[in-house]
Amino acid sequence: MQQVYFHEDNRTWSIYPEKAEGTFTNLENLYRLNEITKLPYAAAQLTEKALICENSPRHCLLNVDVSTIGEIEHFMDSQDSSHPNSKEIANNQTLAFFIGRVYLFLKHLGIDENRLQFRQLPLKEMPPYAADCWKAVITPNKVELFRAFRDHHKMVRRALKALDYKKAVKMKYILEQKGQVKFKVGTLQQTVSLTKNMVSVSTETLTPSLIKLSLCIGRIISCLYEHSFYLGRDNENQQLCVFRFTPPVAPIKCAISIMDPKYEQLAVSISQKLEAAGVVNELDISGKPMGHVRTDELGVPLAVVVDSATSVMIRERDSNEEIQLAMEDAVAAVKDLTNGCYTWGAFMDRRRLYEV
Secondary structure, eight states, rough: OOEEETTTTTTTEOOOHHHHHHHTTTTHHHHHHOOOOOOOOOEEEESEEEEOOOOGGGGSSOOOOOOOOEEOOOOOTTTOOOTTTOTTOOEEEEEEEEHHHHHHHHHHOOOGGEEEEEEEEGGGGGOOOOOEEEEEEEEEOOHHHHOOOOOOOGHHHOOOOOSOHHHHHHHHHHHHSEEEEEEEETTEEEEEEEEEEOOOOOOOOOOEEEEEEEEEEEHHHHHHHHEEEEEOOTTTTTEEEEEOTTTTOOOOOEEESSSSSGGHHHHHHHHEEEEETTOOOEEEOOOOTTTTHHHHHTTOOOOEEOOOSEEEEEETTTTTOEEEEEEEHHHHHHHHHHHHSOOOHHHHHHHHHOOO
């Protein structure tokens, strides 16, 4: 953040610089560092803070005015926008590719695809440097928020060859003016004289086209909360608040509990094996019959209940389906489910086929 003084109103204002500026100013360095010989190429960065222009903050769950931004700067030849993965697109294949990747990314996080659309911005809404601009528009689930918070729902919704370009241009200028130039050869550790007939320096100026992918992390998280929230019912028909977090984004992937204190060591062993496999889990060895209310409220997708010395029961949050698995198969199954190797439905289909 920079402090800027404006003489007109005699005040000092705090402004956030354009975060993509670093990628543009380092374009040549990034080009040489990565040994790029031709376009396209891309650079990615995460910004610490960026000022977001909210059209109507009062209609949002959170007022995301300052947020972390994830950006990809994709530089390409302005005369060639083709992309191998979107050959059937008529206009800009690369742009279409990135729109598709954003869609798949948001869907993978858990954004409801029925409330996700891409809008082409009109000329008056685009940045001055842009030729085309698309925005992913995520519709909030206002109905569920109102049901859950009633009178407080409005308050809840506010919250980039050895001689670089500059030296080559300088050498060309000196040759044109003086006819010869001194040039230090590092590997020889000496300076030699070059004349016009010895070397020809040609330069090519290329203004690459740029596709900028900008992801506002704060807005994505805010919409993820809205799209993941729903009201459910427990066994006693009591209303429950549930977060439908997908396994990749759920802070806790699996909850482990026991039916009897004598299974405590088995539960601890399963928890340690899941941790070794990279699965974040929560262990409850109290033995109290609390059900799955608390873990559903935390958005935990899977629950493992140790109810036998040889097998465990695995429950899936959204379908409320349960399956009994052998102790040695449980860790591998939970790991595959939380890593997104397959969905719960596909997992159950495989188990039924195996049993038949």
